[in-house]
Each structure stands twice: as structure tokens, then as C-alpha cells.
Amino acid sequence: MLNKSIKESEDVLFKLGHELAHAYDKDRGFDFTSTSLGGLPSSEINGVRFENYLRAQDGESRMRLNYTFGGTNYNLRSSFDGNSAGYFNSYIAPLGRNEVYKRISPINQFNPNIDNTYVRKPVLYRVYDTKKKSFVSFD
Numbered sequence: 001m002l003n004k005s006i007k008e009s010e011d012v013l014f015k016l017g018h019e020l021a022h023a024y025d026k027d028r029g030f031d032f033t034s035t036s037l038g039g040l041p042s043s044e045i046n047g048v049r050f051e052n053y054l055r056a057q058d059g060e061s062r063m064r065l066n067y068t069f070g071g072t073n074y075n076l077r078s079s080f081d082g083n084s085a086g087y088f089n090s091y092i093a094p095l096g097r098n099e100v101y102k103r104i105s106p107i108n109q110f111n112p113n114i115d116n117t118y119v120r121k122p123v124l125y126r127v128y129d130t131k132k133k134s135f136v137s138f139d
Helices: 002-027 042-057 085-089
Strands: 066-069 072-075 099-104 109-111 117-119 124-129
Touching: 002 042, 042 066, 042 085
Parallel strands: none
Antiparallel strands: 066 072, 099 124, 109 117
């Protein structure tokens, strides 16, 4: 009986994560009028994606790949590039309405003080808000 109550508690936490994904979408300016798969609100796909991320992080191997909306059961497999825990473990938060990934390439340089070797600095990617014309801070 104890194992069942732990499992039920985990399911509640995954469902809460799903709902928090909707709050995140709203905060980031997601278009809630957009639909996918012939009528499913796209925000529900984001919710299930984040729910599956939480499942994968918790060590679950079975991911949620169906969603029922308005009496219709939608198979979400075509909305995700993968359906394994490994795929959802690598989840990246969706971008907001005016956001893009912007590549920051530090200037590569020679190191004349030591041995004149070429120093290549790593490329960074950050989220850039095209409306505000600034990088997004997640602090």
C-alpha cells in the first residue's frame, strides 16, 4: 500500500509540473490560440513535454505520449523528436514569442606571450529577445 501512495504522489507532482509549464508559457508570451494535430492546443504539447522531462529526471522509463482533449485522444509521438527518457532528459525550455537563440562567438586570438598558439574560445548560445533587443536573464 505504501508503494501505491508514493506512486500516486509522484503522478500528482508530474501533473503539477504540467500545469506549471502552462504558467511558464503564459509568462513568456506563448500564443495560446495556436493548435497542432488537428485541434489540440499547442500549449498542451509543451505541458506534456515538460511533464515527461520531470518523469525522465525522476528515473521513469515510461513517458506520457497521449493527451485527451475535447473527447479526442491525441497521439503525441509525432510532436516529439523522440519518446525515450533520454530524449526528454535533454529537454530545452521553449522560447517565448519574441525570443531566438543567438550565437555569441568570442574573438579567437593568438597567444603571443607564450608560444604564439591559436586560442579558440568556446561558442556560447543565449536567448535573445528581439522586441527588447537584449539577452534574456533567467536570474
